[in-house]
Amino acid sequence: MRISSENKHLFEDLDLHDAELLDIKCDYRNKVVTVIAKLYLPEIQSQLIQLAFIDFSSFSISCEEPWGSGIYLLGATIVEIDGEGKDVDIEDSKIFIDVTLNSGDHIKIASSEIEWTLK
Secondary structure, eight states: OEEOTTSGGGGGGOOOTTOEEEEEEEETTTTEEEEEEEEEETTEEEEEEEEEEETOSEEEEOOOOTTOOOOBEEEEEEOOOOSSSOSSOOOTTOEEEEEEETTSOEEEEEESEEEEEEO
16 A cells, blocks of 8 residues: 555554564665565564655664663654644655654654555
8 A cells, every 4th residue: 555645644544563673774775765664463473564754755773772772662653743843854745753752762764754554
């Protein structure tokens, strides 16, 4: 599924809570950040999800572990940008996602589109 600024509300339907972070790849040349995680779904034992953040303009991840070590996602939310107090300069057409890990760290990505696939 492909998510853009027009249908970004669909991202909220993804239940990423307790997904295990497996890998993050940053393809700077092609402006794509890929996040791979393992979902734990009741109907199946586990499912891999790949989130490709296409045409990214900003990407950051902290690794300070203020709550202790951890590689699981507490959740991922769309951050609405109002022009004040934002961390980075983001165009209106971008989607800004903030992923919180159970370590207390954050992955922040601004991109034009998000494409997710289950594997």
